[in-house]
Amino acid sequence: MISKALAFSAASAAIALAGCSPSYGDRVASASALPPAQPETAPAALSAPQIEYTMWTLDNGLRVIAIPDEGTxxxxxxLWYDIGSKLDPEGRSGxxxxxxHILSRxxxxxxxxxxxxxxxxxxxTRNASNWVDRxxxxxxxxAQYLETMLWTHRxxxxxxVVDEEVFETERGVVKEELRQRVLAPPYGRLQRFVITENSFDVMPHRRPGIGSIEDLDSATLDDARAFYEAYYGPDTATLIVAGNFDVSLLRPLVDSYFADIPPRANPVDLAIAEREPDRTEPRTVNATAPNVPLPVVGAVWKAPPTTHPDAAALEMLEAILVRGxxxxxxxxxxxxxxAVQAAASVQLFREAGQIAxxxxxxxxxxxxxxxATLGAELERVRTESVTEDELAEARNEIIASTLRRRETARGRAFELGEALVSSGDPNFADxxxxxxxxxxxxxxxxxxxKYLDPQKRVAFTYTAGEDDPSTYANPVPMPEYRTLPAA
Structure with missing residues (x-):
């Protein structure tokens, strides 16, 4: 068991605002009337309360994290599964x-x-979500309905039940979601197709997580059952309970509902051996799509995994570029x-990352x-030191967003969950x-x-035109990815 006894309270979070100016009255009669000078003190360090939690693991591999909070x-x-779009089988993107969708029904x-x-x-309220790592x-x-919710997760x-009704219905729902959220919006293809296709060469992250109509149409019910047996079980999951409950009462409930569930029927190793090679020369793609009202120009680069020593500095770079x-x-x-809008993102996952x-x-x-202006700004941040004021504003933005997340038990649960699935370490958020x-x-x-090297970028334009994936296709052949044992 791992236990962290770190008290959480809003009062314990301190944000020091650097350089607060003194306030004076409208008139000062004489220097002698001023109060005596006070010794200078260093500003308090920026901080946020650490996430208090208790963690244990059942014999079947299920990790359990408890975040009690009597204030709600x-x-x-x-329930967080280490199963993201990076593990989609060959020919089954999405x-x-x-x-x-299927497991929610x-x-x-x-x-x-x-x-x-x-x-x-x-x-x-309830929902579910899917991302690269989870x-x-x-x-x-x-709070009185905790046990009911544990039963639903069991x-x-x-x-x-993965039957013809569920499979066909949910496949139709996902295809419609792809049409409405990706193909219909003017910039949906840019975010989901163009950027990922050109951010990676060999990693499965290159494929769109939402999939393609072709891959979804070619899937079978047996494929869905094989996916479940290969990936879904207590040994790939973490249960996080956050809110008003007693940990001593939660433990027997968890044992009652989850301890007897066996591990996966046809387990497949979740590890991904591939790693992205360095890009050695720049290239440009000119993508087109229907109904694009305003043109876009930009670039993408490869980035390291979220646990890499450079990751924190890259996230700070993103904040300086676009936050505040x-x-x-x-x-x-x-x-x-x-420009009417400027954007930058550093997305770091467990095995790889991308910068756009x-x-x-x-x-x-x-x-x-x-x-040209965008390129000049990126070159300036590559060759000239950012200012202390810029660093201070970026830190304040990061701390403020962290405090907002950690105000609620649910926010702390999600921050810890995202950190765990992307790093393997529940302490990673702190x-x-x-x-x-x-x-x-x-x-x-x-x-x-290092990472915004012009020789390692893929520059792109995105303008109105035909829906033609060949205009943004990566010249590196798409690798063949894993296949799963039959159900």
Whole structure:
């Protein structure tokens, strides 16, 4: 068992605002009237309360994390599987996302969509989500319904029904979601297809997590059952309970509902051996898509995993580029009128990462100037040290968002869960925060110079035109990924 007894309270979180100016009256009669000078003191260090939790593991491999909080009347139960889109089988992109839907629907003792009534009828909420490193299922309900929610998670882990009705219905839902959220919006293809296709060469992260119509159409019911048996079980899962409950009462409940569930029927190793090779020369893609109202110009680079020593400095670089009122890209591009929007993202996963920067401009004639300004700003951060004021604003942004997340038990559960699935370490959320607060200006310039190398980028444009994937296809052949044993 691992236990962290670190008290949480809003009062314990301190944010020091550097350089607060003294306030004086309208008139000062004489210097002698001023109060005596006070000795200078160093500003308090930025901080956020650590996440208090207790963790234990059942014999079948299920990890359990308890985050009690008497200050709320609700409880959040969430089950996190180490099964993300990176584990989609060969020819079955989008399967982890499809199974997020399937596992939410029907079990031996829950008719189709009963889970919705079990939460909504008592004033609760529920949902599920899928990402590169994980899939999670979660509910927030009045605290007295904790046991009911644990029962539903047992049902979905051990007694899920994957039949023709569920498979065909949910496949249709996912295909419609792809049409509505990716193919219909003007910039959906850019986010889900163009950027990922060109951020990676050999890693399975290159495939769109939402999948493709072709892969979904070619899937079979047997494929879905094989996916469940290979990946879903207590030995790939973490149960996180956060809110108003007693840990001593939670333990026997967890044992009652989960201890007898056996590990996976046809287990497949979750490890991914591939690693991205360095890109050795730049290239450019000119993507087109229907209904794009304003052109986009930008670039992508490869990035390291989230546990890499450079990761914290890269996240600080992202904050300096696009977070806060005085961020670099808004100041250079949006406020100057060269772009209507500027964006940058550093997305780091368990095995690999990606960096993207881009600007949306008002017309095609503005693309060249905006591209040049964006390139100049990135070169400046590669070759000139950022200021202490910029670092301070970025730190304040990071601490403020951390405090907002950690105000609620549910927020702390999600922060800890995301940290765990991306690193393997439940302490990683606090570890990363401490690393971020130690990042220096030299660190930011060093990682910018290393990872934003113009010789290692893929520049792109995204404009109105036909839906033609060949315009943004990666010239590196798509590797063949894993296959799963038959169910």
């Amino acid at each position: 009347s609700s409880v959040t139960t969430s 399967f982890a996302h499809l199974f997020e 029907k079990t031996e003792n829950m008719p189709y969509n009963m889970i919705y009534g079990l939460t909504a009828d008592i004033g609760g 899939t999670n299922y979660y509910e927030t309900v009045p 049902e979905r882990m051990a007694k899920v 009122e005085n961020n670099r890209l808004d100041s250079a591009l949006v406020r100057s009128g060269q 920067t881009y600007v949306v401009v008002s017309n095609p004639e503005a693309m060249d100037q905006a591209s 570890t990363r925060l401490n690393q971020l607060l130690e990042v220096t200006a030299d660190d930011v310039m060093r990682v910018a110079a």
